[in-house]
Amino acid sequence: MATDSNHYTLSELMVTAAAREIADGEVVFVGMRLPLLGFLLAKRSHAPDAVGVYELGIVRDSPAPEPILTMGDLPNLFRAKWLSDTSDVMGLLQNGTIDVSFIGGAQVDRFGNLNTSYIINSGKLATRLPGSGGACDLASLAKRHIIIMAHEKHRLVPKVDYITSPGYGDGPGWRDNAGLPRGGPSAVITSYGIMKFDPYTKEMVLVSVHPGITVERVLENTGWPLKISDNIYNTQKPLDSELKLLRELDPGGYWTK
Amino acid sequence: MASASKLITLSEAIKRYVPDGAEIVMGTSLETLIPFAAGHEIIRQRKRNLTMVGTISDILFDQLVGAGCVEKIRAAWVGNVITGSSYNFRRAVESGDLKMEDHSNLTIAMALKAGAMGVPFMPALTGLGSDLFKTNTSLKIIMCPFTRKTLTAVSAINPDVAIIHVQRSDEHGNAHLWGNLGVISDACLASRHIIITAEEIVSPGVIESDPNRVITPGFRVNAVVHAPWGAHPSPVPGYYNRDHDAFIEYRNESKTPEAFEKWLRFWVDNVKASDDYIRLLGNERVVKLKLKNHFLSEPADYGY
Numbered sequence: 001m002a003t004d005s006n007h008y009t010l011s012e013l014m015v016t017a018a019a020r021e022i023a024d025g026e027v028v029f030v031g032m033r034l035p036l037l038g039f040l041l042a043k044r045s046h047a048p049d050a051v052g053v054y055e056l057g058i059v060r061d062s063p064a065p066e067p068i069l070t071m072g073d074l075p076n077l078f079r080a081k082w083l084s085d086t087s088d089v090m091g092l093l094q095n096g097t098i099d100v101s102f103i104g105g106a107q108v109d110r111f112g113n114l115n116t117s118y119i120i121n122s123g124k125l126a127t128r129l130p131g132s133g134g135a136c137d138l139a140s141l142a143k144r145h146i147i148i149m150a151h152e153k154h155r156l157v158p159k160v161d162y163i164t165s166p167g168y169g170d171g172p173g174w175r176d177n178a179g180l181p182r183g184g185p186s187a188v189i190t191s192y193g194i195m196k197f198d199p200y201t202k203e204m205v206l207v208s209v210h211p212g213i214t215v216e217r218v219l220e221n222t223g224w225p226l227k228i229s230d231n232i233y234n235t236q237k238p239l240d241s242e243l244k245l246l247r248e249l250d251p252g253g254y255w256t257k
Numbered sequence: 258m259a260s261a262s263k264l265i266t267l268s269e270a271i272k273r274y275v276p277d278g279a280e281i282v283m284g285t286s287l288e289t290l291i292p293f294a295a296g297h298e299i300i301r302q303r304k305r306n307l308t309m310v311g312t313i314s315d316i317l318f319d320q321l322v323g324a325g326c327v328e329k330i331r332a333a334w335v336g337n338v339i340t341g342s343s344y345n346f347r348r349a350v351e352s353g354d355l356k357m358e359d360h361s362n363l364t365i366a367m368a369l370k371a372g373a374m375g376v377p378f379m380p381a382l383t384g385l386g387s388d389l390f391k392t393n394t395s396l397k398i399i400m401c402p403f404t405r406k407t408l409t410a411v412s413a414i415n416p417d418v419a420i421i422h423v424q425r426s427d428e429h430g431n432a433h434l435w436g437n438l439g440v441i442s443d444a445c446l447a448s449r450h451i452i453i454t455a456e457e458i459v460s461p462g463v464i465e466s467d468p469n470r471v472i473t474p475g476f477r478v479n480a481v482v483h484a485p486w487g488a489h490p491s492p493v494p495g496y497y498n499r500d501h502d503a504f505i506e507y508r509n510e511s512k513t514p515e516a517f518e519k520w521l522r523f524w525v526d527n528v529k530a531s532d533d534y535i536r537l538l539g540n541e542r543v544v545k546l547k548l549k550n551h552f553l554s555e556p557a558d559y560g561y
Contacts, residue, residue, distance in 0.1 A: 032338065055362050056287045057437040070338050072288030073499050074492050077436050078552060085438045086287070086312065087370060090363040094382050117359060117388070128350035128357075130336030130343070132389065133313055136361035140383045164359075166386040178386030179398075179407025 008238050010191050011256040012246055013210055014148060015041060016238040017189045018102060021146050025049045026099040027092075029138055032071065033255055034148050035102030040064075040249050045242060053092060055134040057084045067251055090134075093141045096182060101138035101145045107160045108147055110204050110224050111174075112167025112185035112197060114139060115160040132164050139165035144186040151190035157223040168202035192218045194235060195226075203227060210235045262428040263481045264458065267531070270480040271298045274418045274450045278306045278328075282369070282416040282448060284314035286439030287362075288338055289494065291317050292422040292454050294487035294534070297525045300324040310369075310416050312362050312440055315491060316507050319343035322355060323517045324525075329356040331395070331414065333365050339501060340508040345517060359392040364411045366440045368395060371413035372447025380408040419448035422488045423472060424495050426455040430478025431464040431471055436494035438472075445473035454484035456496050467557065486535055489546075497546040 008016075011034065018038030022028055024047040030039045039052050040063050052060045054071045059082035064075040077083060092098055106129050107115035116135055119127035139145050149155060167185045168174055175184055184202075188195040194208040207229045209215055219226055238246070250256050265273075275281060281299075284291045296317045299307070306328040309318050313334040321327050323345030336343045349355035360368070367379040380399070385407060390396050395412035421441055426432035432453050434441065445451050451473065458481070464471060490503035510520040528534045535543065 054437070056289070057439055069501055070288050070499060072286075072437065072492060074494060074548070077289075077494055078550075083435070083437050085366075085442060086362055086440050087366045087443065090366055090383075094363070117392075125351055128347050130341070130346075131332070131334045131357075131359055132361040133334035134362040136387055136389060137363040137383045140385065140387070141363075162391075163386065163388045166384075169386055175386065179382070180385050181382050 008243055009256055010210070012238055012243060013235065014189055014191065015246060015256060016242050017194060017235060018146060018148055019045065019242070021187060022047045022050055022100060027051045027053060027097055029053045029055070029093060029098045029101035029142055030071070031102045031104065031134070031138065033104055035104065036068070036071065037246065037249055037255055038102060041242060041246055044245050053089050053098060055086060055089060057086050057089055058082070059084075059089070063249075067249055069254055090137060093137055096143070098142045099144070101142035103135045103138055103145055103147050103165060105147050105149045105155075105165075107155055107157055108149060108188060109157055109160045109167070111169060111171060111202055112147065112188065112204060113160045113163045113169065114147060114165040114167060115162045117164045118162045120161040135165045139167065139185070140180055140183065142183050144183055147185055147188040149188070149190055151192035151218065151221050153221045153223050156190075156221070168197065171202050172200065174202075192221065198227070205229050206232060208233050208235045211237055260429055263430050263478060264428040265480050265482065267294060267298045267454065267482045267484060268302070270452045270482050271295065271302055271304075274452055274479060275299055275304055277304055279304075279417040280308040280310060281418050281420060282310040282414075282444045283420040284311045284317050285419070285421065285441045285444040286437055287313045288315060289436050289492050290422045290434070290488050291315055291491035292420045292487060293317060293489060293491065294484045294531065295420045295422070295452065295454050295482070296321055297528065299326055300521070300525050310365070310414055312365050313338065316343055316504060319345045319511060322346050322349050323511060324521060327355060329358065331358040331360060331365070333360045333362045337504055337508055339504045344511045348514070357392065358395060359389050361389065364389070364396060364409070366443065367411040368414040369440050369443040369447045371411065372415040373443040376413065378410045378412050381411055382409065384409050414447060416444070416448045418450040418452060419444045420452045420454065421445060421472065422454045422484070422493070424455070424493060425457040425459045425463065426453050426481050427459055427461040427464050427475070428481055429461065429475045430481050431461065431475035432473070432478070433464055433467065433470040434472040435470055441472055445477065451478045452480045452482065453478055454482045454487045456485055456487065456493060458483050466559070468559070469557070484531055486531065486538070489534075489538065495548070497548065500542070500546055
């Protein structure tokens with residue numbers, strides 16, 4: 001596969017965008033799938049001092065020595081910095097130690113609430129999804145969290161059917177009123193663009209579209225009249241160096257094909 | 258004084274400690290060390306009306322649901338970690354046959370922690386504002402008596418039995434487990450009975466050489482089972498890697514009830530002894546999954 005910046009998959013672009021949300025030295029609660037790769041990519045490029053915390057009870061500050069597909073793969077335990085209980089790493093989350101976390105979603109709404117539990121159709125259960133896992137905890141307790149998902153009209157809805165992982169609820173003040181100690185979503189990275197949240201209204205705002213994607217296409221595939229930033233830009237393409245690393249991390253393209 | 262051996266067969270352990278209607282916690286280190294062999298024995302004995310407790314059980318709970326063993330699940334996540342949704346679980350919840358108590362990893366950890374500590378609940382800060390409270394009556398909103406702030410109260414879970422897969426155990430139930438620890442320790446302490454399935458049975462001297470690695474005190478363990486490859490296809494640190502192909506294949510093998518029946522006959526009903534399972538796996542697969550790079554820890558000096 002050529003490592004030319006014009007030849008990358010959408011997943012590779014999303015992982016690269018996710019990786020760039022991680023600052024060097026941050027403590028990152030790492031989730032499955034694209035976020036797992038995003039963390040490893042950040043670690044091997046611009047954020048070598050980032051620390052990874054995994055809900056299984058793992059803390060690492062170096063990438064696994066071999067490509068991994070799940071967090072529990074044995075190379076991810078090899079020379080870990082800490083192997084411990086889920087309660088211990090959840091404690092790091094609850095006591096405010098985690099800077100940023102990543103969550104995938106099936107359904108998200110204009111205030112960044114996330115549903116990975118129940119899809120309801122005309123008042124009846126249509127689809128049972130796997131559930132929270134650690135997602136509710138990450139959305140409740142990290143200093144900020146980033147949502148990664150496919151951009152489709154039935155996924156970006158005005159109001160989610162079920163709040164598995166709280167975003168900004170119904171707007172400003174909601175998290176405080178609910179009793180959440182901190183946090184909230186800081187970005188939503190989709191297959192079409194990047195959204196952030198208005199600091200006053202807490203509503204999602206389109207800030208960037210991926211190369212080749214028009215704003216119209218984003219709006220057509222969003223379930224509510226999405227606000228658009230005055231300073232909208234094009235998402236930066238993955239660099240050759242990032243693509244090279246990514247293909248070392250996912251050589252079979254299992255997550256990024 | 259030497260206590261009696263607790264070493265029995267898998268079939269005997271499940272017969273004795275998993276009655277119909279029991280509440281069972283298993284798959285407690287999330288993606289590693291999942292006691293699949295014990296789960297399959299539960300299926301073979303056609304246990305019914307079970308309540309399964311877990312964090313992320315990978316495909317274990319889906320298999321038990323598909324075999325008709327489960328009435329209720331209290332867990333954070335049920336699916337196939339590497340492929341997403343799991344189909345028996347979906348079918349059962351969507352048809353109304355299966356009751357679901359929706360947890361997060363933190364709330365299930367706290368439920369078992371409360372059970373382990375002998376208190377009725379543990380406080381937490383997670384889930385506030387979420388809909389978990391609508392589909393989980395074990396979660397309540399309370400006010401902190403000290404700070405007057407809002408808290409999530411997580412009701413204790415005390416399962417009838419914890420089933421834990423470990424690397425090695427002596428015949429009295431003193432077992433070494435290493436790797437990520439999930440909620441194993443609290444799951445053991447919270448449960449009325451404990452079944453240990455082990456890759457290897459070793460002498461008490463091996464276990465006593467490193468007491469920090471003992472997962473729960475042996476006097477609380479009821480049964481010890483020798484179950485090599487007993488966590489396949491999940492990984493066991495020090496023994497074998499995760500069999501990704503098995504999880505990916507299971508996606509199609511469970512897509513329809515008919516396909517799952519076929520899977521069940523081949524991988525569960527076909528197996529009368531642990532040797533049968535290893536034979537079904539085949540030598541090529543076994544060799545492929547075994548560790549390629551051993552990495553031993555330095556001994557720790559427990560002398561005086």
